[in-house]
Amino acid sequence: MNATCEPRSPRAVRISSSPAELAGLGTLLKCVQAGVGDVPALLALAKDVGDTAPRPGAGRTALLWEILASVTAVDVAAGRILEPHLDAAAILAQAGGAAAADFASDRVSDRVPDSVPFEGAWGVFAAEAPGLTLEAGDAAGRTVLNGSKPWCSIAAQLDHAVLTARLAGGGRAAFAVNLHAAGVSFADPKWTSLGLREVPSGTVHFEAVPAIPLGGAGWYYQRPGFAWGGIGVAACWLGGAVAVARSYQGALQKAADGGREPDQLALAHLGEIDRTLAALIQYFARTAARIDAGELSGPGAWSEALRVRGGAAAAVERIQTLVSQNLGPGPLAFDPRYAKRMADLSLYIRQHHGMRDDAQLGALTFKGGHPW
Structure with missing residues (x-):
């Protein structure tokens, strides 16, 4: 047959x-x-x-x-x-709506100047890999991300993402980030798989990229x-x-x-x-x-x-x-x-x-x- x-x-x-x-x-x-x-x-x-x-x-x-x-x-x-886009929407709703509202409003412009309204296509990036670390820190009163995040599917074609990063005091937390912000760069995923060829997963690099915290340490998990x-x-x-x-x-x-x-x-x-x-x-x-x-x-x-x-x-x-x-x-x-x-x-x-x-x-x- x-x-x-x-x-x-x-x-x-x-x-x-x-x-x-x-x-x-x-x-x-x-x-x-x-x-x-x-x-x-x-x-x-x-x-x-x-x-x-x-x-x-x-x-x-x-x-x-x-x-x-x-x-x-x-x-x-x-x-x-489709799945991560709907998951990101759920995560923002579960965070109480406040972070999503701030991310969509002009109120955030004085501390996250590169953010955009809550629209467009979203991803969720929570994976980690040896030798790659994404850290969240404070710079002039705003949260910024530095480091690299692996397994970010079609990141270069998305607008925003919910992702996890390590905290200076220990643990991990979730953040909303604008993937078009200055300081975001995308590595060539070098995807060789015949499976999911349209959805290659690569590494995204962040250099002092503003982000919106979603919950505190451990909340995401x-x-x-x-x-x-x-x-x-x-x-x-x-x-x-x-x-x-x-x-x-x-x-x-x-x-x-x-x-x-x-x-x-x-x-x-x-x-x-x-x-x-x-x-x-x-x-x-x-x-x-x-x-x-x-x-x-x-x-x-x-x-x-x-x-x-x-x-x-x-x-x-x-x-x-x-x-x-x-x-x-x-x-x-x-x-x-x-x-x-x-x-x-x-x-x-x-x-x-x-x-x-x-x-x-x-x-x-x-x-x-x-x-x-």
């Missing part, structure tokens, strides 16, 4: 919202489909979605995750672009929204897994229409894919409901995020394995949409740290943080 069958019209990924709510995503998904590979167009869509998308914990968390999953099911890179945002990434992985599963089902149907019925092995693998996705989607629905009910705003939020993220990453890898074994090398060699999705998704889920994340969850479980 060497061909997949992609749907002409993209379909939403349903977690728990009504069909009527999901029907409203049709125009967005068609625009994503038309914008595949066009980063400026996808950033423009992200800005539009950011104006209306629900915030996590505000009562419609499932719909937020359905938007992320549905966009990623159309194109993994599009989901990878201690807020429940940190866990909620981590599940948002997993919602994108879910969308990628659904897209791979749909292409497999479509390939089986196309073969059957041509007189080649699927054998028992192909059907068994389709059955495993179905129950894997069904269980994962139910977990997302349950977790979204618990977030909106205020049940995951304490220490248990990160444990739940690790469970969801681990389950989603495992589902992606298992579904990719089953589908690639059944469809063989043909689609990888001759179907550009299928090959792109598999490469993009394989790289994207490496944001999950595998057994290291399970070790984190195990440590929390050892202390009694489990539901069983």
Whole structure:
């Protein structure tokens, strides 16, 4: 079997919202489909979605995750672009709104002259790497950033970012920064991966760049929204897994229409894919409901995020394995949409740290943080 069958019209990924709510995503998904590979167009869509998308914990968390999953099911890179933009908006809202209001107003001009109104495309940069350090300090009564930040995806094409930096007194904190400010420079990412080619991640250098603090030391990691945002990434992985599963089902149907019925092995693998996705989607629905009910705003939020993220990453890898074994090398060699999705998704889920994340969850479980 060497061909997949992609749907002409993209379909939403349903977690728990009504069909009527999901029907409203049709125009967005068609625009994503038309914008595949066009980063400026996808950033423009992200800005539009950011104006209306629900915030996590505000009562419609499932719909937020359905938007992320549905966009990623159309194109993994599009989901990878949309997710941090929506996460940045949520972070600013969680910071209480004061920092965002200051960042958007003229009141900030006397201490951060290079800032711009709160608009445009945003990223979130919290990763660190050996030998690269970004530090926040004080200069003439204003906060400035000095140093380098790694793994900054498409930073040169963004307008602003929420990022983390080390503090002189120890610890790390979050800041909002204008990426067009004087003192910001972008290193060539030298991206060689075939996955997420539109979303290369490189290093950004900062030299006395003004920034707006968002919360104090440790706030970025201690807020429940940190866990909620981590599940948002997993919602994108879910969308990628659904897209791979749909292409497999479509390939089986196309073969059957041509007189080649699927054998028992192909059907068994389709059955495993179905129950894997069904269980994962139910977990997302349950977790979204618990977030909106205020049940995951304490220490248990990160444990739940690790469970969801681990389950989603495992589902992606298992579904990719089953589908690639059944469809063989043909689609990888001759179907550009299928090959792109598999490469993009394989790289994207490496944001999950595998057994290291399970070790984190195990440590929390050892202390009694489990539901069983």
